[in-house]
Amino acid sequence: MTATGYTSTTGDARKVDVAGDTMTGELVLPDSAPDTSLAAASKGYVDGAVTAHSAATDPHGDRAWADGKFATIIVVTDLSTDVTTLDAFVQDCLTRVAAIEGGTAFLSGLQVAGNAQVSGGNLTVTDFTKGYRFRRDGGALDLEATGADLIVSNWSGTGFNGTQRSYDRYAADALAAQHAGKREYVAALYGAVVHTIDPDANQLGFHGETPVSRQTVTGSRADGSALASLLTALDALGLITDGSTA
Numbered sequence: 001m002t003a004t005g006y007t008s009t010t011g012d013a014r015k016v017d018v019a020g021d022t023m024t025g026e027l028v029l030p031d032s033a034p035d036t037s038l039a040a041a042s043k044g045y046v047d048g049a050v051t052a053h054s055a056a057t058d059p060h061g062d063r064a065w066a067d068g069k070f071a072t073i074i075v076v077t078d079l080s081t082d083v084t085t086l087d088a089f090v091q092d093c094l095t096r097v098a099a100i101e102g103g104t105a106f107l108s109g110l111q112v113a114g115n116a117q118v119s120g121g122n123l124t125v126t127d128f129t130k131g132y133r134f135r136r137d138g139g140a141l142d143l144e145a146t147g148a149d150l151i152v153s154n155w156s157g158t159g160f161n162g163t164q165r166s167y168d169r170y171a172a173d174a175l176a177a178q179h180a181g182k183r184e185y186v187a188a189l190y191g192a193v194v195h196t197i198d199p200d201a202n203q204l205g206f207h208g209e210t211p212v213s214r215q216t217v218t219g220s221r222a223d224g225s226a227l228a229s230l231l232t233a234l235d236a237l238g239l240i241t242d243g244s245t246a
Contacts, residue, residue, distance in 0.1 A: 029041070029042040032045070033045060121137075122134060122135045122136060122137060130145075130146060130147030130148040131145070131147065132145040132146070132150065145170065145172065147172065148172055149169055149171055149172050150169070150172070151169055152166070152167050152168040152170075153165060153166040154167070165181065167179060167181055168180075181199070182196065182197070182198040182200065183196070193208070194206075194207065195207070198211050201213070202214070204237055206237060206239055207238040208238065209236070209238030212236050212237060215232075215233030215236055215237060216229075216233070217229045217230045217233055231244060
């Protein structure tokens with residue numbers, strides 16, 4: 001094809017090679033949208049598309065914010081008080097964690113799936129009216145209570161349900177303790193019972209003897225028959241072994 005009024009392209013500075021070249025001036029394109037995927041787009045068209053994108057609520061349907069609220073290094077380091085922005089949300093979280101660690105704020109609930117460890121401190125459970133704590137910063141390991149009696153109990157169920165059995169009460173207003181239920185004394189846990197105190201049945205048994213109720217001593221002191229009855233009673237309780245003879 002021969003260009004009108006143009007006979008040779010050799011050495012012509014106005015020529016632009018289709019295989020790659022550099023223009024010294026601007027190439028002006030229409031502001032309308034490109035018709036094909038490989039067509040060039042003008043600056044006006046691109047600027048309009050960017051403006052519409054940033055002002056849209058959610059043009060892609062895959063993000064919560066579209067008006068500049070994205071996490072960048074500059075934004076995150078420029079902290080603000082507006083918790084609707086990501087940087088302020090992160091700062092708010094850090095503030096809350098610092099308050100919890102410093103003991104000035106409390107969690108409304110906490111569930112730990114694995115092991116929980118308190119290092120270098122005491123474990124305190126309190127509502128500032130009553131509470132208890134496991135303390136290690138004293139001379140021993142202490143279980144302490146404050147504001148109310150301390151009750152030690154156990155449940156028959158696996159989720160603090162079923163039957164609750166309360167065994168010990170440690171009074172808050174006096175140096176007194178109470179125990180409810182049978183008390184068995186063993187040389188080692190789950191071993192053979194040596195001594196038994198059973199307040200429900202009102203029975204006693206010592207040194208492995210079967211618990212018995214209160215023994216009655218009969219007989220006469222004058223003829224010594226009361227002494228024989230006393231020895232029988234003590235033997236039944238397990239307090240002595242009667243090896244006497246008549």
